[in-house]
Amino acid sequence: MMDDYSLPFWIYLAVVTVIVGGAMKKVLTSHLSTGPTLVAWLGATVLVERLWAFCLPALLLLALIGLAFSLYSWTRTGPPPVTLPTEGKAVFITGCDSGFGNAAVKRLDSLGFDVFATVMDLTGHGARDLQRTCSPHLTLMQVDITQPQQVQQALLDTSAKLGHRGLWGLVNNAGVCVNFGDAELSLMSTFRGCMEVNFFGTLSVTKSFLPLVRQAKGRILTISSPAGDQPFPCLAAYGASKAALNLFTNTLRHELEPWGVHVSTILPSSFKTGHSSNHVYWEQQHKQVLKSLSPSLLEEYGEDYMTETKDLFQSFAKQANPDLSPVINTIVEALLAPQPQARYYAGPGVGLMYFIHSYLPFSISNRFLQKLFLKKKLMPLALRKQSGLDLDPPDLLNNNNNNNNNEK
Template sequence: MSRAVLRRAEPHRAEPSRDGSHGAPPSPARRRCRCRCPGGSRCPALPSRPSPIGGGRSRPAPLPRRAAINGRGGAGERQRRGRAGPGIGTGMEPGLERWAHGALWAALAGSLALRAARRAPGPGRGLGPPLGRGLVLPLALLAALQSLCRAWLPLPLGLALAAAAAGLLLWRAAPRGLLPVAGRAVLVTGCDSGFGQATARHLDTMGFRVFASVLDLQSPGAQELRRSCSARLTLLQMDLTKPDDIQRVLQHIQAHTNSTGLWGLVNNAGFNDTIADAELSPLGKFRTCMEVNFFGSLELTKGLLPLLRSAGGRIVTVSSPAGDMPFPCLAAYGASKAALSLLMDTFRSELQPWGVKVSLILPGYYKTGTTCDPAFWNLQKQRLLASLPQELLQAYGEDYVEEINHQFIQFMKVAVEDLSAVVNSITDGLLAANPAVRYYPGQGLGFMYFIHRYLPYFVRDLFLKGFFINPKLPRALRREHHNDVKKA
């Protein structure tokens, strides 16, 4: 007979109890598991009781169906999920866990409410849009992170991770302390209209000594600045495509700020008058965009660097998301803004030892200057059609160019008129003790950059076409054109 059979036939031997006596096995009432699972005295962790027949050992009581499928009982399930009872896993009950995470959210809500109450606008403080506008996505991500922590991590570790994420959110929501103006001097380019004009007016009300460059001293924008601003504001005529204009402005600013240095330079002037495919855009438009948006800003910045270094000042440059993403029909403008953004990132790294801080502004779609003037864009369309070679015009079709122009005009009709978010970002870049490297004023930019950074290329291209301009196929690619060719 095998050993297994002999063992099963062995009679039950009473083990000595704690008081040294040899007695019968404990009664079912005293056989309770320490893990307090629903199985009670039938818990598989308890030793088996002797079978009443034959003195052998009986099989353990069957587990509930769910526990049998998972391979563990209720206590084991709680331990696997990090929410075990006392003495197992985290050592905290689920109720206590809910209270801990709830307290974290309560503290976060209270801190955000307190910060929102402290953001009431005051004299000389450009505080921008309401606090909660840019916190919807971060709060949603925090809620998702907290759910994952509760499901897969022990309570102390999950709570610590969620608290760290909440602290980061509070730090981002905190308004940065602004430095005193104290008669600092700032040069703002492109003040005829749009961001430049609004920024020059706002900085003048804050007490800055503003040098505002315009293309024409008699333009409506220049006249408006003369009427609405104080005597501290000085208008300067400058065309960034003309080196003589740049040198004249440099000499004027150096003569008036040589003793104190120049605190800030706002590179705002920009140019774009072509909305078309890269193949349809004249080469001269590429050169003009590069001259204004890149080379002009480069020459002006290099000329002012000695004054900026002496003051430990700021360089704030208005670029565009078109320099980061391949917006259709903006090849000339986007290429110049991409070069400008990379140049300013290089300046930021190189000027850091001098204490000069460099920031980029990447605004959304706003109504500035001629961007929302249908007459202007219709005129540019006619000039483009007149300049196209006949071969290109036959391949793309005149209706293709007209549709692009129409879609752009329709897109700009919903552009934002309130420029305060951009102006406040520029102000923060000039006066914040630790300004951000990049500012994204405008609605939907966070979602747009998320798609651009994390999704496949074909998804990015489809999104930009659906969001901005998505014309029909060029004439040579249409089916009806092929049918006409076959008939001929």
């Protein structure tokens, strides 16, 4: 019966197979949870059903299913991955006062790396914690990556301690997210501040330390964000800086391949780091934005609209994962894997997000992103007036009444 089908049919079947197979491969290698993996296998089931409908001989079909199952089982239960030794390897990591950087220093130090870590304050809690818990192999440096003189001094100090050795790993971790709210409501200083730290600061460190990394044929790891690839609402300043960083990192990966240097980007999901759980920080940011706006712009958007955005960010931050181990494990993997990946999705949901972004129609991925991040209920005040909507929704009014009662 297979002879009854024309050449275009087999071309179509090959294209379908490649698309479904590529989607499955992306899902299964993206550190996803059981749910998305099940979706991938359902896609494979649909493909099998199509093959069966097109009269593929049953014996051959069973053989294909068995082969696919065997390959999948082998990848899931095979021998542990081979890792490189840590002896004699040095790593320079930025932004270690708290969060990913602080936790990564402790792990890398415990594994036997010679760690050079930068902090903003050598007398701060994070620096004292590292000095107390880590081995004498740890070298702490006070470095603001936006200050070229401090970066150059850190390079000189690191080179002096390394001697004739090169630098195995450069981990670009330092970054800031000092913005929430619509792009029109964000300060120009916020855009510049994000670019100065997240892009130009990382660029300065990378260019300065590249000769040491090339000498060791080592690795460059950059902690970035999905906001640099996808348009998260109310994160324009942060996302734009990370987008510039992602493009620079991708370009660098191609350019350094002939030198034997591996370049990887790590894309974490939502974790509790830095100021994310600091209520005072969010209130200060909110007040600063309100003070900076012109009366006309504040009137068009409405203070309640901006308050809702602040509350949503706080709520999102509270739900973030306090366990940083997915990112720390990924940093270790990227430093010690014989062939590190170009991109790592660290934490639940990131791989699924990129899968939807890459394979589903734009309208679906766009709506998914909006529903995933900030679920705003209020429109700007001017739009509510134009639409004749209730300017004081019942649920918002009830919340205000409850707050007043609590204050009493």
